[in-house]
Amino acid sequence: MASDQQKFPQQKQETQPGKEHVMNPVPEFTSPEYKPSNKLKGKIALITGGDSGIGRAVCNLFALEGASVAFTYVKGQEDKDAKDTLEIIKKAKGEDAKDPMAIPADLGYDENCKKVVDEVVKGFGRIDILINNAAEQYERGSVEEIDEKRLERVFRTNIFSYFFMTRHALKHMKEGSSIINTTSVNAYKGHATLLDYTSTKGAIVAFTRGLSLELASKKIRVNGVAPGPIWTPLIPASFKQEETAHFGGEVPMKRAGQPIEVAPSYVFLACNHCSSYITGQVLHPNGGTIVNG
Template identity: 85%
Template sequence: MATNQQKFTTQKQDTQPGKEHAMNPTPQFTSPDYKPANKLLGKIALVTGGDSGIGRAVCNLFALEGATVVFTFVKGHEEKDAKDTLAMIKRAKTADAKDPLAIPADLGFDEDCKIVVAEVIKAYGRIDILVNNAAEQYECGSVEEIDEPRLERVFRTNIFSYFFLTRHALKHMKEGSSIINTTSVNAYKGHPTLIDYTSTKGAIVAFTRALSLQLVSKGIRVNGVAPGPIWTPLIPASFKEEKIAEFGSDVPMKRAGQPIEVAPSFVFLASNQCSSYITGQVLHPNGGTVVNA
């Protein structure tokens, strides 16, 4: 993993979701330094947006820790990344885990989320860990540029899907289960050109806190992770080319993070061995940006 300032090759992807296999360099989703310890042995985990970026790294570590992993991807856009991730999970999974599953879905709509959960239950019978992670973002120079269709699209993907998946998954979750929501450092410090995206990430923080209070009596923990600048397909798919080279250089560590540097936070929050006394909280792998909220 990088430990000092780096510059990325200028690049641009014209559509979202972005494609990991087209990035240069490709994001780091694993590390030989990571030592699994059966933290998630026997668990069934559903990870949205698990084909690439942070989601892929989370799927990999969950598999190494003994979980049976299911992830979603966007049909028609992410087939190659999904195929690569599925093969990676199969290699990483432990002997006790069942074969992984990749499900294509547009999670911005309730019926699609209901179908995803139904497929997981048909295959494995329950859900122990739900990671709400799928997201999209678009730059804008002014709030006046954000029209109603775009606003609705970003909110559907980034926060509606969290509500929809949670409401359907909860029917199949029991005491000891865990829900982890991916928010962003932007929810705490703001971002001048990602207003709609930042707004959804703030909503995720509030959703996490409120849901944790509702579910604490059921023994289900709800937490979040708020990454800083991380090298994922979202970056070349949403930022202008000139911003790519300096991406992440404005944080105290002077570099962007890699997905493998974020994924252990999800393992920690998913594992009752590690975080049984933590709910309603957010972890901040963000390169040193201090947030007070």
């Protein structure tokens, strides 16, 4: 894990989605201290944005815990990261798990989400765990700089896809299944220069709460995870070099978190014998920022 005096080398990526393999240092997706115990043995998991960052760490831990894993990525932009993640999952997966799947898709559109779900069901037969995680963000100095095109793009990726993926996946989910949505600490404390991104993350919290009430009668649990400043490709792809160098220093723990420090929250929420009485809730791995709600 990073030290209390952590600083990152200045770096900037000019396009989104960001690329994990060119980051310095590369985000930590695993840890020798993590001890799997078959928490997800026999489960089928679909993770959007699973090629890098938090998504990659979740893919790895789910595989270590016995799940068969499928994930999505952006074709052309994330090919190398997706290939690397596939290899990581193959090494981590249990003997009983099926070979992992990497599915390229722009999830901002309903028909693409349906194709992803259909491909997973064709290969794995069903879906037990849906992780809505794909996201993009862009810095803007004021609300006046956010035009209609940018606003629609961010909302399509960050919240439209959650609706689309869920509505198609539910047809193949049964009692005991779990949906976990990635929101953000920014939904609770706000962010002056990520207004459109922050707005989508607030929508995800409301989506999680409402959907949990809808699906409680079907005994499908719906929860969320609201990470704080985590070292992922979104950071160098979003912020200026000098901001990246000091990223995470504002939280009480005085450092950014690593994806491996967030991923166990998803394992906990996905595992029925760990969190069977938890639905409509959000976990907050955020370095000590106090939030209400």
